Amino acid sequence: MPELPEVETIRLALEPHLVGRRFEDVEIRDPRLVRPFEPTAVAAELEGERVAALDRRGKYLIVRFESGRVLLIHLRMTGSLRHAAAGSLADDPHRRAVVKLDDGSDVAYRDVRRFGTWHLLEPEEVDEYLAQRLGREPLDRTFTARRLAERLDRRRAPVKAALLDQRTVAGLGNIYVDEALWRAEVHPLRPAASLDADEIARLTKGIRDALRTAIARQGSSLRDYSTPDGRRGRMQERFRVYGREGEPCARCGTPIDKIRAGGRGTWYCPNCQRLQPRSAQAARRSAKRPSRSSRHSSA
């Protein structure tokens, strides 16, 4: 569930604590985290590395070491990171790894569902690994309506499914796709390639606005996510559609509807986000159950 805004919030909070620090002692408690490699082997590789930078691509947290090697952390659904003075964190049955830094602080990794991954890459492997999996950064200046249109072109999948594909745009998940589509007033089931230039432009802006707003509120804490100092994000209070089935649309008051799209629970406003243009819907209705006037004209 951590999506781009949550990972960026974590990056911003950890960066000043990590950059320049050495990984003094590394304990990997869950072999799934580094599969197929041995936890003790990966821990030994990490010990002694000094952090040069903390970056992010999509939902990946990128720990760059002075050696050029890179630790790619993906939180998947329930991963989270805490930073605190050594020994100050309470025991946690879901703690999967702990890194002791050379300033006497700990970075603890927690993951209830154990989907998260720590991937140690050699310098020459990093760019290709990320390029294979990720499209453009939605908050970069290079993410434009034209670029998005290129990625959606000729795709017959629902636009929601296309946006969940990390190669279309990096960093969107189920929550912020729904929020972006609501802002753009685009129905989640619209075939991706069917969007016109104006809709693409609105979607580009909707994606950026949804993500920026969420970063400003330190992300969304529904269950497992928290910032590295243990605080909750506040974006969940501002969702326009996600999880709001039956509640009135903030724009028009119509009750938010829930459907399935891209294999995911999907919330949208059935009035603001139309599958068919209004005129086409009216035409179909009158074809099925003719009104007085259309009965007159077609008879």
Added chain:
DNA sequence: AGGTGGACCCGAACGC
């Protein structure tokens, strides 16, 4: 080849 659905996990919510 692009699109879809299942597997991986586990706690919470739900149903009887």
Added chain:
DNA sequence: TGCGTTCGGGTCCACC
């Protein structure tokens, strides 16, 4: 009350 079942969600993979 208690137990079994369903659900969710990011990514990969198998299959159509």
